[in-house]
Amino acid sequence: MTGPLFKWFGSKWLSSKTLPKPEYETIIEPFAGGAGYSLRYASHKVTLCETDPHLKVLWRWLIAGATEDEIRQIPINVPEGTDIRSLGLSKGAETLLKTWQRTNNVGDCWTISPWGNKPGQWTANTRARVAAEFGEVAHWCLSESGGLDLLSSKREATWFIDPPYQYNYQYRSLPVDYTRLAALVRDNAGQRVVCEALCAKTSARPTWLPFADFGSRITSRRKPENNHHSRELIWVSP
Numbered sequence: 001m002t003g004p005l006f007k008w009f010g011s012k013w014l015s016s017k018t019l020p021k022p023e024y025e026t027i028i029e030p031f032a033g034g035a036g037y038s039l040r041y042a043s044h045k046v047t048l049c050e051t052d053p054h055l056k057v058l059w060r061w062l063i064a065g066a067t068e069d070e071i072r073q074i075p076i077n078v079p080e081g082t083d084i085r086s087l088g089l090s091k092g093a094e095t096l097l098k099t100w101q102r103t104n105n106v107g108d109c110w111t112i113s114p115w116g117n118k119p120g121q122w123t124a125n126t127r128a129r130v131a132a133e134f135g136e137v138a139h140w141c142l143s144e145s146g147g148l149d150l151l152s153s154k155r156e157a158t159w160f161i162d163p164p165y166q167y168n169y170q171y172r173s174l175p176v177d178y179t180r181l182a183a184l185v186r187d188n189a190g191q192r193v194v195c196e197a198l199c200a201k202t203s204a205r206p207t208w209l210p211f212a213d214f215g216s217r218i219t220s221r222r223k224p225e226n227n228h229h230s231r232e233l234i235w236v237s238p
């Protein structure tokens with residue numbers, strides 16, 4: 001895989017280059033999002049869990065429904081403001097096009113954005129790459145349980161755990177019980193890699209695990225001098 005299959009707020013596609021490599025053939029992401037970590041190791045046995053309704057549709061389709069031809073037929077250069085649902089695409093194809101419009105596309109906005117056709121978004125290159133590469137996830141599994149339930153099933157695996165950050169953006173999900181999450185992470189088997197970040201506004205530090213600093217990451221690109229940075233934290237099982 002040479003890039004993410006879709007854009008998602010908090011994607012670990014770039015930082016996965018420097019995150020610990022998986023020690024197990026099985027990788028489980030209980031808070032999948034765009035699964036930027038697993039995409040780097042797409043040939044592994046990957047199980048994802050995600051509660052966002054759009055992402056569930058998208059992952060199900062990418063894993064088991066999409067064809068290369070269907071992706072190649074998703075139009076490019078659609079005029080700004082067009083409602084993607086008016087294009088006559090399948091639900092999966094609509095959702096793929098939706099995710100390439102904006103980095104924070106968690107809500108129900110279905111319009112082509114002002115920058116949706118710009119480099120790095122849904123261009124001929126992106127479309128060709130996604131069409132050529134999505135087949136690498138055909139053997140992946142999408143779990144129907146919630147992330148914490150999945151974590152309760154102790155398994156010898158690489159667990160890549162990237163929940164909504166305690167003091168930052170919570171997506172549209174129900175609040176995460178971080179105390180329970182910490183207990184499940186500690187009690188689990190295998191390799192566990194957990195991501196968090198300092199509060200963007202107050203620099204408050206989450207303490208549900210003894211996190212170590214893991215550098216600073218650009219979360220949204222504005223003007224070159226005005227990028228948003230996230231101060232990342234990590235906990236890795238001993």
Ligand SMILES: C[S@@+](CC[C@H](N)C(=O)[O-])C[C@H]1O[C@@H](n2cnc3c(N)ncnc32)[C@H](O)[C@@H]1O
Nearest residue numbers: 010011012031033034035036050051147162173
């Ligand atoms: C920080 S993002 C993950 C980003 C991901 N690592 C990537 O590379 O794109 C956290 C994800 O957890 C999802 N989520 C929130 N609560 C959840 C739950 N209880 N079970 C599963 N997923 C959940 C959110 O919808 C969001 O997509």
